[in-house]
Amino acid sequence: MTTRFSIYHHTPEEEEYLNKVIKSVPGAAVVSSENLAHLPARPNSGVDVVLLEYQEDNPLLDRWIQKATSDPQNPPIFLLLREISTDYLWKALRLGVKECFPCPLSLDHLQEALDRLPTLAGTEEKSGAHMVSILGCKGGVGSSFVAANLAYLLAEESKGKVLLMDLDLEYGELKYFFDAQPRYTILDVVENLGNLDSLYLNSVLHACQENLQLLAAPSRIEEAEVLTPGLLEKILRFIKMESGYGWALMDVRHKIDEITLKTLELSELVILVTRPSVPALSNTKKILELFNLLGLEGANFAVLLNCWDKKGDLSVEEMEKFLGRKVVAAVANDPFHVGRSINEGKLLAQTAPRLPVCQDLRKVAATILGRDQGECRRSFWGWMTGQWGRR
Template sequence: MKIKVISPNLDRAEQVAQVVRGSGSGLDVRAAAGSPQSLLVAVNGSRPGLVVLDAVDAAGLDAIERLTHANPQIELIVISAEQSPAFLMKAMQAGVREVLPPPVSDAALQAAVQRYARKRQPAPAAQQGEVLAFMACKGGSGASFLAANLAHMLSTRGERTVALLDLDLQFGDALLMLSDQKAASDVAEVARNIGRLDAELLRSAMVQVSDTLSVLPAPAELSQALEVKAAHIEAIIKQARQMFDFVVLDVGRSIDALSLQALDQATRIFPVLQLSLPQARDAKRLRALFRSLEYPSQKICWLVNRYQKSGDITLESLQQTLGNQTVRTIPNHFSAVSASVNQGVPIDKLSHNSPVARALNALATWVAPVQAGKKDGWLSSLFGAST
């Protein structure tokens, strides 16, 4: 494994190279004097897989980007006194794998090199997490709330890990349902770096809501949503499936190449609607689309949100409209849901005994039974499910 260490001073380069050699066996580490502006010359002919670049400032990032554009197979670890959020973001966009502040300790530098070495090792047989896609039949149906809160509830069950991917790219706000943390990255940023996508990049782009729940937010700027392509969505979901037991998708309600890519990869699809004539009509159209895509009926589970038995449209008539497919209900409890959304706190934390929290817990039990092959019958009965 070839590694090149470049520093403005040759003695300093040799010193850093000696530390890098201590990262493990089988490393071919060379040192050279140079600057970011001389990168292309410095790596020409040597073809290193990793470059450790010392003493980088903001002006050097343009040269780094030219190198990574011309040589996408080369990864970089940068040592820089500049640690501002703007610099770190630009460094990631330029293709830098890690930025370490000076004076960098031997242990920190060796750990960074070891992470790179592990990435180069053949991957073990990857797990395939279950993909749950939530799609709104009409705006305001509550699909984002249900997706976010189900993701949270699944993450509290045993050692299961959960990713929530906000694919409502123009108006997504799934993170706000769970946390007030600020996102350092988003779906569009990962898409811009799709050539370097791996577990570490995806994890670094996500907001860690808890030890078992991570969220990849939608872009903050509407214009950035246009940069995301269907191929990006495919790659992100496939990577997430290898990292998490469950991948929950908030797809929004648009039918386009991106949402269809997400639905294709889903193991279960949860279309969300309310019992009103316009939403029932949209659900019927969506069912026709699913049939044209040849999705098996067991892949689809319709969720009626804000359900009230006294409504003008009955659950039975909706089931007939949908060809007697599985329909489950989430009851109406406006005060608890409104408080949860406005405070950005999962509903089972804020109002554990609310009908909505109980129904979502039952849905989580149905998706991920507490014991393999066994479901909690009294919880399932809360839905009034029928097939």
């Protein structure tokens, strides 16, 4: 299979030089050649690698590179640097380029870089991880409890690996649900974003179960601000398309800010967790109205009623009438067992699967998975239209 290169140069001499180098690489060919003075809107599609002669002090070029690397559909970018310095390498890392080479370009180094590219073949067959967000309509409604246990049940029942991400960046509490002390956090992924691959990602995850890995939140409140919406988008797009995971569950903080909105925008399904209480339901209604206003309704939103007690003050019908939408799943109230499981750092779905609260969560997992594996979208649709049976 030929590796197709697109080269970007700023003088005819450099164009000739890059053409000559690529010609010497076995199985490689230049299929397009662009002048840096006339950058196209995006890298040419239909190529496997962009090789670009880097120009210092060209902010337009920097912006172009950053935009190009933020879209995983684009080919990876290799930079040819006139001089290699720590500053330039840091810059290249931040821009998201895949490889840097000093000039003159060593054929061996180029070949090694090509060997490192994971998916030159068969990329088009990948469908990517299913991205599911769990969003609490206010603090304390049980979104982390639902996220942790649902992730466990998905890992147990599905054939694909499950990645649980703690995106409650300031207070991330998921680690306590597993009694875990993760060595690394999402900040390590941010620091190595330029070279992110599945090997690196797996090295910073905490293994909770055989098929379940946790990406922990930063350990200190003030570190949360390091993760910008742009960086998060790159991480989530990588997880979706290149991580090899079947499912990614994101426990999102209940603050509706840019980080939360970015996560929801990139999610296939958003589970909005609420409780049968007037304040929680009022918040849920406000959030649904905001999503409507922001045009986020295109994403699949499912209202999940946690801590449901049949004998409580409010009936499901009353709550649905108030919210103006269906409650698509209800999870039983069990303060004693749930509280104890969290304090002990043992997942309830694992230690007491027969409890009604766990049976309810198992139904939710089964619905997300779809009766027939791989028909995820169709099952979401059934869920959205309320075909899923409630207790």
